[in-house]
Amino acid sequence: MRYLLRSFAAGALRRGKGIEQLLSGFEEEGRRGIRYAxxxxxxxxxxxxxxxxxxxxxxxxxxxxxxxxYEDEYGDGAETVGETESAEEAITLAERELGADPGRWVNEGVLGDEYHDFAARGRRLGRWEPV
Incomplete structure (x- = not known):
């Protein structure tokens, strides 16, 4: 099972591991991009x-x-949304500010598999909704 239950996602964070989530695909001026948390x-x-x-x-x-x-200081396309004291608060912040789905977090390193599925399903624009 690829997706983490919220409690397992929070547990991974408390154990020092990162979690990730593919949010959406978009196109701008003929260039394709993705957003992920x-x-x-x-x-x-x-x-x-x-x-x-x-x-x-x-x-x-x-x-x-x-x-x-977009051009940024480090070239990684990352922007900090916020910092929290607890793992649960961090997950809630991502859901509230980024529209992250509480049932679609993956362990660090699994985002590539998620992107592979996204690409295999036609790289649709808008919110990523795995089948």
Missing amino acids: CIWPANRHRGFVVRVHVVEEVAGLPVDEFGAF
């Missing part, structure tokens, strides 16, 4: 960081190597 344990304090990545699809590259869709 990540939640990671914060390095500088006891808490969690919620980020959204907006990246350009590049054929032949793994999703974690896609570059920023």
Whole structure:
């Protein structure tokens, strides 16, 4: 089973592991991109960081190597949405601010499989709704 129950997603975060979620596909000025959310344990304090990545699809590259869709300081297309004290608060923040689906979080490293399914189903624009 690819998707984590909310309690398992929070547990992964508390154990120091990140979670991710493919949010949507979009097109702008003839370029294709995706948005995905990540939640990671914060390095500088006891808490969690919620980020959204907006990246350009590049054929032949793994999703974690896609570059920023818009110019940014680091070229990774990531923007911090917020930081929280608890894993549960971080998941709630991503759901509220990014429209993340509570039933579609995956462990760090599984986003590539999710993107593969997205691509196999025609890379539809808009919110990613796996079958």
